[in-house]
Amino acid sequence: MFQRIAESSVIDGVDIQLDGEIYHIPVTLSVAAAVLFIKGDEEYRRHVDGHARAPFCLMGCCHECLITIDGEPNRRGCLVSVAEGMSIERQLEGSQDDG
Amino acid sequence: MGELCQAEIAIIGAGPAGMAAAIRLAQAGIRPVVFDMGNAPGGQIYRQLNAPVIGETLSGTDYYRGRRLLRDFSRADIDYRPRSQVWWGQCESDGVSLGVVDSAGASRWHVHRLLLATGSMERSWPFPGWQLPGLMQAGAAQILFKEGGLVPEASPVLAGSGPLLYLLAWQYCRAGCAPQRILDTTPASRYRLPLRYLRGAWKGRHYLMKGSRMMLALKRAGVPIHHGVEALEATGRNRVERVHYYWRGHWHDQDTSLVLTHFGVVPEPQLGRAIGIPYDWHEGQQGFLPVRNASLQARDRVWIAGDGGGIGGALNAEREGRLAALSMLTVSANDVADRERERRRLEHRRATDLAVRPLLEAMFRLPSHWLSEQPDTTLVCRCESVSLGELRRAIEQGAVGPNQLKAFTRCGMGPCQGRECGESVTRLLSTVQARPPQEVGYYQVRPPVQALSLGELAAMATDA
Known part of the structure; x- marks a missing residue:
């Protein structure tokens, strides 16, 4: 649902794992942006109320982008940049700690 | 992990206010520590400008204006700490204690003076379906644009009120993905308000002309703009499929997979409130602002600069950062006269720049009964x-x-x-x-104001 514009400058890429599959992603993207870029927003996260949710503010406020990064759950995906070899898992089961 | 670190001055946030303050302090021989949630300095407005992904023809010139600030910041002697979150703060008689989490773990800091330059956030403005995937804030769309040159594959609908809505629409047009339409909740008559705020309109003509140029460009590109939309609703099974809007006395439907909303910005309040700074309701800005004196000081040893203290935009934030730095410096100053001249010059430019704000606030005023x-x-x-x-x-x-x-x-x-x-x-x-917002008040905000793991908290508690 998001695409890179042709005019944007060439950016180095990194290989990340998203739910076990490897993707080559521009290094400037946050984890949340990378997941939106690869998968779109329909299956970003499942909320405790059972409904699908996706990033809303992308600047650290809304906490809608919670995701598992390198095994650590509930990280704000918008605050973490992608890095070579990073493993990302979407939380598709309804995922807040206190849920 | 729980070691106690010390600094003369700490700045939280590296947007225009935090950067400008740090640069000015460094000029005076003080090496401030700057805690920043971001991966690089710039804040939201100058995000990714350290290694730009989009060119000036797409971003507009205001974005690239931040390069000078970024250059000065990178050259100055500043203890810059990206990817650090301040989750706790407490004012004490001899300074301020801070709890910080970064990639190395948790640490505790004691600083003599603190500048909050934590900026603003987009105002939340609920309507049915605003929690659906496929509905994001305009600021989020801008972040994707600046961070990776990402634009929507399918033409989006933009809805809400305020300058950012039109900036984003204009940028998308330049990037070849013009919005399907703009659902502007501002009544058309409001765009004639500059006639009633002549002084502010004249002093802020740069902003108004920029706005009219953008609207004209959008009209030329054939983007329909509906002024005076009174209600919104997003619907769809697992994501947004349609937006409904009440305009000119009827409900209208529009199929779309992406709705980008904007309803203005408000100061991000968490840390300020958690350390006990009082916030007052500001009728013009329709939100709570921290109470500051003329020197931008909010309480003993704590200053607030930039949009976190009230919405004034990037240029104002930069000036406030420098003003706060000057105010923090005067305690030990020996060249008082020079700094007084510098302060007066900054105050004058700031006042001129802010003169347009009451007009902008009246123009984009949101319905309080929404x-x-x-x-x-x-x-x-x-x-x-x-x-x-x-x-x-x-x-x-x-x-x-x-x-x-x-x-x-x-x-x-x-x-x-x-x-x-x-x-x-x-x-x-x-x-x-039927009580004024000031009287109703706000949540009691308590630490941790940033999410941290129990492990991080425990490491600090045992060692500190």
């Missing part, structure tokens, strides 16, 4: 999925203030800690109880 007119099923607290109907019932059952409403319904108890619902709750109580 929330109370939404249907009961509208979510107010996204984190705990608390609906407007639940809040209404709790108020009927005797929840008289925001904190009781929180205890009754869990509204504001989720991971975002009330950032997204706090002012909505104040607005709702204000309308229902």
Whole structure:
């Protein structure tokens, strides 16, 4: 649902794992942006109320982008940049700690 | 992990205010520590400008204006700490204690003076379906654009009010993905307000001309702009499929997979509130602002600069950063006269720049009864999925203030800690109880104001 514009400058890429599959992603993207870029927003996260949710503010406020990064759950995906070899898992089961 | 670190001055945030303050302090021979949630300096406005992804023809010139600030910041002697979150703060007689988490773990700091340059956030403005995937804030869309040159594959609908909506629409047009339409909740008559605010309009002509140029470009590109949209609703099964809007006395439907909303920005309040700074309701800005004196000081040893202290934009933030730095310096100054001249010059430019604000506030004023007119099923607290109907019932059952409403319904108890619902709750109580927002107040904000793991907390507690 998001695409890179042709005019944007060439950016180095990194290989990340998203739910076990490897993707080559521009290094400037946050984890949340990378997941939106690869998968779109329909299956970003499942909320405790059972409904699908996706990033809303992308600047650290809304906490809608919670995701598992390198095994650590509930990280704000918008605050973490992608890095070579990073493993990302979407939380598709309804995922807040206190849920 | 729990070591105690010290600094003369700490700055939280590396947007224009934080950067400008740090640069000015470094010029005076002080090496401030700057804690920043971002991966690189710039804040939201100058995000990714350290290694730009989009060119000036797409971003507009205001973005690239930040390069000078970034250059000076990178050359100055500053202890810059990206990817650090300040989750706790406490004012003490000899300074301020801070709890910081970064990739190395948790640490505790003691600083003599503190500058909060934590900026603003987009105002939450609930309507049915605003929690669906496929609905994002305009600022989020801008972040994707700046961070990776990402634009929507399918033409989006832009909805809401304020300059950012038109900036984003203009940028998307330049990038070849013009919006399907703009649903502007501002009545068309408001765009004639500059005639009634002549002084502000003249002093702020740069902003107004930029706005009219953008609107003209959008009209030329054939983007329909509907002024005076009175209600919105997003619907779809698992994501947004359609947006409905009430305009000119009827409901209209528009198929779309992406709705980008903007309803202005408000100061991000969490840390300021957590360290006990009082916030007052500002009628013009329709939100709570921290109480500061003329030197931008909020309490003993604490200053606030930039949009976190009230919405004034990037140029104002930069000036406030320098002013706050000067105010922090005067304690030990020996060249008082020079600094006084510098301060007066900055104050003068700041006042000229801010003269347009009352006009902009009146132009983009949001209807204060919006929330109370939404249907009961509208979510107010996204984190705990608390609906407007639940809040209404709790108020009927005797929840008289925001904190009781929180205890009754869990509204504001989720991971975002009330950032997204706090002012909505104040607005709702204000309308229902016919009390001014100032009297209704806001949640009691308590640390941790940033999410941290129990392990990080435990490491600090045992060692410090």
